[in-house]
Amino acid sequence: MNSYAAAACFAGIGLLTAIVVRKGASAYHDAVRPLLPEYRRGDIAGPELSRQAWSVSAGFISWFALPFTLVTGIATSHLAFLPAEVLGLRWRSRAVSAAAGAAAGLAAFGLVAALRAVYPHLPLQVTSSLPMIAVPVWHTIFLFPVAAAYFQWGLRGVAAVGVPVAAVVAAGGHLGPLPGGLSAGGLALLLGTLIIVAAALRRRRTDSAAVPRFLVDNVRALRRSALLPLAVIGALCGALAQAHWLAGEPAAVLLMGTGHIWDAAAVGVFSAAAFAPMVTRSAATSGSYSTQGFPDWVLSAGMISGTPLLGAAAGGAVLSAELLAAPWLLALLHVFPELAELGSAMRQGMAAVLDIAVLAGSVLAASHMLPMAGAAIVVALFVWNEASQRRLMPVAVGPVGVAAVAIVTLLTARGG
Amino acid sequence: MTSVVITGMARDRAAALAADTAAGRIEILSDSDYEGAIAVQSGQVDYYVGLCQSGAGGALALAIGLIGSKRARTVAPAGRPVAEDLIAAALADGVVAFGVSVDHVDKAVPAIIRGILNHRA
Secondary structure, three states: OOHHHHHHHHHHHHHHHHHHHHHOOEEOOOOOHHHHHHHHHOOOOHHHHHHHHHHHHHHHHHHHHHHHHHHHOOEEHHHHHHHHHHHHHHOOOHHHHHHHHHHHHHHHHHHHHHHHHHHHHOOHHHHOOHHHHHHHHHOOOOHHHHHHHHHHHOHHHHHHHHHHHHHHHHHHHHHOOOHHHOOHHHHHHHHHHHHHHHHHOOOOOOOOOOOOHHHHHHHHHHHHHOHHHHHHHHHHHHHHHHOOOEEOOHHHHHHHHOOOHHHHHHHHHHHHHHHHHHHHHHHHHHOOEEOOOOOOHHHHHHHOOOOHHHHHHHHHHHHHHHHHOHHHHHHHHHHOOHHHHHHHHHHHHHHHHHHHHHHHHHHHHHHHHOOOHHHHHHHHHHHHHHHOOOOOOHHHHHHHHHHHHHHHHHHHHHHO | OOEEEEEEOOHHHHHHHHHHHHOOOOEEEEOOHHHHHHHHHOOOOOEEEEEEOOOOOOOOHHHHHHHOHHHEEEEEOOOOOOOHHHHHHHHHOOOOEEEEEHHHHHHHHHHHHHHHHHHHO
């Protein structure tokens, strides 16, 4: 995919994101979606909702998405969606909203393109160190389902999931080449995900209560209001993910940045399973959907496709299938209540592993980039953040520290 | 007795912290976000505490949908330290569902329980 096509895809995502949120049909941010019914009724004006959307998005953009994009040159999906969502709600004119959304998408493209243009001119000391951030993440992704099992079922769950997961990781080299270069850790992550989801299906609801009718009607209505634009957004995301311009969660961004594409896709599948219960139920209560679907298996579908066109087809198909299946999934969550509880445990498990793995990788990278001082800068930033009641999201502390070390390295090199 | 349901990420840890602070003066429950929001909506439980990464998304997504946005508020978002006066103000405004970033669970959850105890005193 050339740069013009990538720019068009980013602009298209921004434009459609602005249109669907303005229509009240879907929102990317989980905190904006529940407010859309009041927006549709006119109880909250667009500019007011835009302000609220900005207040919950600014931190995510600055201290969650941006640091990972800076160290990889790959857009996190938050950068592609959140500014467009804020701007889409801002103006009264539909055309201005759509144009502002497209401009926000182009700005995300411009940032990534600029970073990619700058990287080749950076000292080898910097460029050879940045990929090290991803090393501990790549080596620990299979712990996501094990940590989730611990948070959901305690040590009993760890034993049930940890043994087969460890067996796959240990078998490693004996498994032969896996599809697309999937690592043993990635395979173990997928196996562990299947095991914990299956385990959550053991307990059925004992009472005969049905899903409230209005919730089912709400998700069915989304087929009319949201299916077409979201299918196109899914296609654009799939194409960009296939061309390695766009990824989702920090782990997937770091893995894509270091060439572990199928492992990044496996992370996206785990993340999607973790968010699916909350997205489906918040869609049912709000009558609006998630603009990128369950984050991030639409991107995963693109990543494992052979060409951008196939990636587009896969992304569009996955998001469409997800939306069409929403009433069925809503019923499934009702019959098997532990699925929703597991979703929270999976998000907690992934965050717990990533916080420490990204920090460890960042110390490693900073130490390699600027011996002695590099590691000290990252660790000092971590300690300051803890002492100041976490003004930065813990997972972002490492990459922010590495970016600071890179600047110091550049200044030192220039000064020398 | 006043009751509080804790939902979302790290809810077991949050429930333990809440129970320590409540010291038997508030009933602390732990459940999924959907069941917790339904319980508050139907009046079976008085307060809801939801936890997620940002404190504003998954933490309150279902509570806002089922209880209403005027009765739900993020009091400890990611990147902003907990302020007890904000919790007191929210309670005075009739807020019953509180959103908390999982980064702030150790300080925010006890602060909410203390706020509820003071509010009900």
